[in-house]
Amino acid sequence: MDFKQFQKDHELHFNDEKLLKQAFMHTSYVNEHRGENLEDNERLEFLGDAVLELGVSQYLFRNYQEMSEGELTKLRANIVCEPSLENFARKNNLGKYVLLGKGEEASGGRKRPALLADAFEALIGAIYLDQGFDQALQFLDRVVFPEIEPGAFSHAMDYKTQLQEIVQQQGGKVTYRILEEIGPAHNRDFLAGVFINEEKHGEGQGRTKKEAEQRAANQAMNQLKN
């Protein structure tokens, strides 16, 4: 397997190329080559999972300043989960580099989502071990963070956008109005209403107008679903 080419393609420079190779070493391969004293990628995956978790957490913390801890946690879980890790692995062509045992290969193991997700996490673990956290972050900055930007994951959190899309499909129009300001100036809540074609479909209260509108949109979404 040409790991030199892989490094070129992914702007990676390993000090210890054995670590890179290990990231792709499935346990079925190691079992078939026991005399060679190889180690599979599972421990690297354990480490890489935590590196990815912190990298993504930090990214979200800095870029979504309005999000609550609960929303951040949900969003992180949507990014660091098997389906999206598999997706990152596919986009970066990791599948063809995975070293598989013959039995696993014959049974189509190379295409298993878990196998691809594991290799992706193991690769992050290997970069971290070989080059440290900052280099691992730079890798995430190339392959993970850009996928977060366009709203692929944040979508689920942003009720206003979601509501807008649904209503627009049906040719409708969404507007928001602040219905009330509650409490004294130093301790004010806003009450927002969301209107679809001028008819009120939801209300939400929050410390900021945006928060109030998001909650109103959420209420309207729930109403439309029922």
Added chain:
Amino acid sequence: MDFKQFQKDHELHFNDEKLLKQAFMHTSYVNEHRGENLEDNERLEFLGDAVLELGVSQYLFRNYQEMSEGELTKLRANIVCEPSLENFARKNNLGKYVLLGKGEEASGGRKRPALLADAFEALIGAIYLDQGFDQALQFLDRVVFPEIEPGAFSHAMDYKTQLQEIVQQQGGKVTYRILEEIGPAHNRDFLAGVFINEEKHGEGQGRTKKEAEQRAANQAMNQLKN
């Protein structure tokens, strides 16, 4: 609250003391001081959780080289969980620094395990934001990692130690013997037997003698429980 003293006691030096204070700011306190534009500790907790996860992962990865990914994951979960975080918080006297709202205080909130665990994670998040990963690691090195060493957590993983303790209590004696070496030299497995007072109570197979013995001990443990 004297956060200067807190820093002295814990060998911490914050560039931005507001971050340190925020780590202890419960949402009930912020709600009662809305005009002051404070932020509670929940987002810091989100970040600190990931810092702790990576710190512990790295520590385990380096110090438990014989452990499988599954064992590492279990051990990590035992360390990064509410009861043990609460324990770290108590040992480091975090409770008295938490800034609580009056209602929460009156209902005994200061002693809630979740509140203490959250403050502990938020503190780690604050150190990370203020001083970076290496300083956060040094804090973990003072307050978390030493607790792992004596086997407080690894205990659960080490079946041989566990079996030894149980049998010793009853005045018995545990011995291990390698019963068989399986396969050619370059691909050898060991079969270990565990004997309690010379009577066989379990067998285990593994790539190393130690692994085989651990599995045998696990089998004996399960047998004793039934």
